[in-house]
Structure formats: C-alpha cells, structure tokens
Amino acid sequence: MGKSLFQKVWDDHVVRQLDSGQYQVFMALHLIHEVTSPQAFGMLKDKGLKVAYPDRTYATVDHIIPTDNQSRPLADDMAEKMIQVLSDATAENGIEFFAPESGSQGIVHVVGPELGLTQPGMTICCGDSHTATHGAFGCIALGIGTSQVRDVLASQTLAMDPLKVRRINVEGELAPGVTAKDVILHIIRILGVNGGVGYAYEYAGSVIDNMTMEERMTVCNMSIEGGARCGYINPDETTFEFLRGKERIPSGDAFDAACEKWRAYASDADAVYDDEITIQAADIEPTVTWGVTPAQAISIRENVPSPASVEGLEKNLITDALNYMQLQADAPIKGTPIDVAFIGSCTNGRLSDFEAVAAVIRGRKVADNVRAIAVPGSEKVDVAARAKGLDKVFEEAGFEWRKPGCSMCLAMNPDKLVGDEVCASSSNRNFIGRQGSSTGRTILMSPVMVAAAAVEGCVADARDVFGMKGAA
C-alpha cells in the first residue's frame, strides 16, 4: 500500500511518540516574524533555555512595517520596539534576520520560497496561519502559536497529533479570467470554513498540475481558511525548475541529487486517502465573497444569498453578515460600489500577480472615488517588478506602488480601512474588522478582479471589463 506525501514527510520527521499519544516531530525549517515571536524569546529566557538549532530558524519583519515610509526609527514607537526586540533576539541567538533594506525582507511566506529556504519534503512552521503557503512545494507547513514557537526554538520539535489527508482533485481546464484565487475560494465555498478540521489537504488534478509555483502558493495559502491544518501539492518538474538557481538551493550535481530526493516524497500512485473529492474546473468562475467568512462566496454572476432560504443558526449568520456588509439579499454582487482596491499579501503579492494585473490595466485608470494600492510581497518582488516597469504601469493607472509588507491584509500597520469603507482585496480574510476598521468591509477576489473593481469603481467581472476571452 502506497503512502501520501503527508505520511512520508511525517514518518521521516517523527522523533518519537509521547506518553499522551501525540508525536514529537522535528521541524526542518522555522520562520519567525515580529508579531508572534519576540514573546517566545522572553519565554526561553525565563526558563534559562537557548535556541537549539539557530541555523534552522530565519527571521524577517512583515506585519507591522509601514509600506510608505520604512525609514528607522519607525513613526510608530511600538512597531519600532517590536522590530528592535526581534533584531536583538536574533543577533543574540545567531539567527539570520532578513531586515528591511537587506534586499531579502518581505512577507515571511514570500521570502521562504523565493530564497529557496522552502524545499520539498520539509516540515515547516511559523507563528502565522498562512504558513500553509509553503505546502505548494510538497511540505507539511504549519501555523503555530507563540508557545510552540518557544518549543521549536528550544527543541526544534513540536508535539502534534497526526492528520487525516483529503485529496482534492481539480480537473479540466480553467476558463480565461479564472485564476488560482478563484480555485481556492471555490473549494472553500464548497467544503466550508471548517470542512478541513483534522485534515491536511492534498491538491491535485490537471488544473493543479498545470499551475505555476506562484499559483500553487495562492491555493495552499488559503488552506487555513478552509479549516485544514495545512495544504500541499506534490513536488514535480515545475517545483524543481522554480527552485533551480535560488539563493539557498544547491547547484550542479547537488541540485540533481536534491531533485531525486524531493521527487521521492510525492504521494505514491496507490496512496490511500481518508477522503477524496473531485471538482470540475468548468464549474469555477471568478469568485468573490459577499459576507464575513471566506466561505460566504459566490461567483461574480450570482446574487447574494437570502436568509429566507435557510433555517436556524445559518439564517442568523446570513442575516448578520448581510447587515454588516450592508448588502441586500438576492441582489447581484456585481455593481457593489468599492472605496479601496488592495493588491498584495501572502496570498497574491508575488511577481506574477502584478504581471497579470499590469497586462490588463495598461492604459486604464482607477475610478476617481477609489483609493488603490499595490504592495509587493517582498523586496525581491519589488525589484523584479520595477525592472519590468510594472510600478510605472500601476502608477500611471492610478495605483500607489508601495514598499513590501503585509499592508492592508490585516492592518497592523498604517494601511487601514476608514469607517465602513468597502475594499476589493486580493488578501485572504474578510473577517469583521480585519482590515483595521471595526465597521470596514472586505470583498475577497483575485488580483485581476480587484483591478476590474478599481477601474469600474464597483465589483465587476474582469472578463467583461478587460475583454478576456470566454466572457459571456
């Protein structure tokens, strides 16, 4: 009987079983940032412990860094202090720190893959739920809490229960204007925000096979929004070609040997899964959220649901979500006015995201009443985008081109919604208050759909706005 990638990576990294029944699992790569990790160094100090494997942990700053002016000291004293604490702790413990203006700073889930720190067959953890992103490379990639950051710093291991594996096959071919973001929003819509509890998601099928690594990262990134503990894609030639030549990837014969090792982690053809579902690409359309969870999503052609169609607690949830979003039941989502357009985040802040948008907004203008910002996911993405002149394309269209960071995805920095503004956002969460205002409203969508909304001033079908082939 064959094994899934999850089982292979798990088996390789298990140190031992604990008395509780849980397993102690070695973490191949640990990424840390300024929000959830500084406290862990304090916890270590309190216990008189040292970092056990400092060369397996890497640090950067992303959540709180401003995207307009990053000169130090930062205007926000607490933000400055958080960076300083991380900077001091990493220096003291011999941990490599990708500081602002080092050329390698960025959103932690953009930085790991682009440096080649993220490699197939690894167990990866970070005090951030979107660590699932790294699963795109064939890794078990886990978001963890600060006490677990402490555990990993002190022992390079975690106490864990094994997970079930659900294989999600996406078969067929995506229509023009339908993107990786639409695929994952569609999956979450079908399986729900807690459908993945207890599971690792293995994404497979022809649609996933044909995706680039950046598209695969978008899919895996939002596994957590589907309730899964992690999500992954089996490594293949696309994976290896992406990694070839990356800064921290071996070259020459060593690279070939690494590919051999990585290839062996892919799920066996006769692997057994705890669950398996198949989704047809033809059923996936540009998808947008209408409510306050990522599963409250519909295709751009559909109407917002009505509480009248359901009973019980579900009825209240729809009613509450519609009230918060100030949307009418049964009305089209298309045409909903927006105030802000945000392109960026660990979900959609990579070079190909900006290239895709630049290709359609050249020569167009952001609507007068819309504030539009484009935020590269890392310094490397910024440099690569500028080298292609993308920053100019965005600026000429009326976007602000910012410096790298998490920006408006979670508003722990100056980029925030004001009052009940509506944001067309390429990020990952439409939770109440997520973008920095307790009455702010978020509509999640793909980067090209954000661009269409920015140009039209309201939620729009990018296929119509930009004349993409395949529009009805």
Added chain:
Amino acid sequence: MSGMAKVAGTGVYVSGNDIDTDRIIPARYLKCVTFDELGPSLFYDERFNADGSSKGHPLDNPNYSGAEILLTDNNFGCGSSREHAPQAIQKFGLKAVIAGSFAEIFHGNCTTLGIPCLVMDAENRSKLAATIESQPDAEIIIDLEALQVICANEIYPVSMKESTREAFLAATFDPLDNLLSAEAEIRQTAARLGYA
C-alpha cells in the same frame, strides 16, 4: 505541576459560529512584546463602540461578571494562529471554553496554555446557555475525567481529543519539558535527515 481534572466557575454565553481570532482580539492589540496586558482587549470591537461606550456584550453584563467558563458555538477561534487570542481569554480570567467545535491551531494554543476546550452538541449547548441566562450564578463544573459538565443538577456530555485529555490529566499540556527530554533522539533525527 499537578493534573487538571476539574475546572469550575460561573459561565457566560457568547453566541455565534465562526467567531474568528480577529474578533477575539483585533489586530491592533497585537502590537506588544509581552502578552501581559491583553485581557482588557478581549472581544474589544464586539464589546465597545468607537467612542468607548459599551455595546452590551455578554462579557460586560454584570450578571456574568467574574465568569470563568466561556460557552460558544461552532468553529470558535478560526483564522489566525495568534496566541494573543487564547492569551487574552486567559488574562481576562476565563479558564475553559465549551463550544460546538474549535479551529485547530486555536485549540492547540489553548491546550498549551492550560485552557481546556470542550466540545458539546447543539442541543446541550442551548440548554446550558438557557441555564446560564436564567441562573447566572450557577456553578459550572467541568470534569475531564468523566468528560462531563455539571450545572444546576444537569449533566451534559462533552468530548475532547484523547491525547489532549491525557495531557490535562497528567499536567503535560505544556509539552516543553517533555520535548527537551529527548535531546539525543532529536539530534539523531536531525543528523539522519541531513539537517545538522
């Protein structure tokens, strides 16, 4: 550290499914380098208007002041891995959470901090919620050995993952000392995998 077999206190019911970590503690309160001051920020935007006036949230209802057991609905704690969420719950004075279901990372974070998370079905939750409303002073006793909750002479069955229950009963819910005791095996694993 002694085992945690029982938790007791009065309850408070916060209704709703999919209560995410941004609602439990809004991101702006994550700007800190220790968790010490997080208690007052728990559910802040659900509890207070922009001008600081109360929205009448159950946590601020005098009937439930001093409550130590939080009762809520499905998929509680979804979203971020921020430990700030369970830290705020603990610092506020809550000792245990009973819900229809929990998001996994949140559940793990609570466990490590010694906050038991118990799963209770919808029918029993609505009965317990009604009791909390009618008798806010009634003590709720969570018995981890028997996996039941007792309140106002009623017994409610609850469930918990066995490895988690074991960890509470054996007081190994904070796994660090246990993890560190395997130093040699960790070194062997690292060497075998080429990581050291």
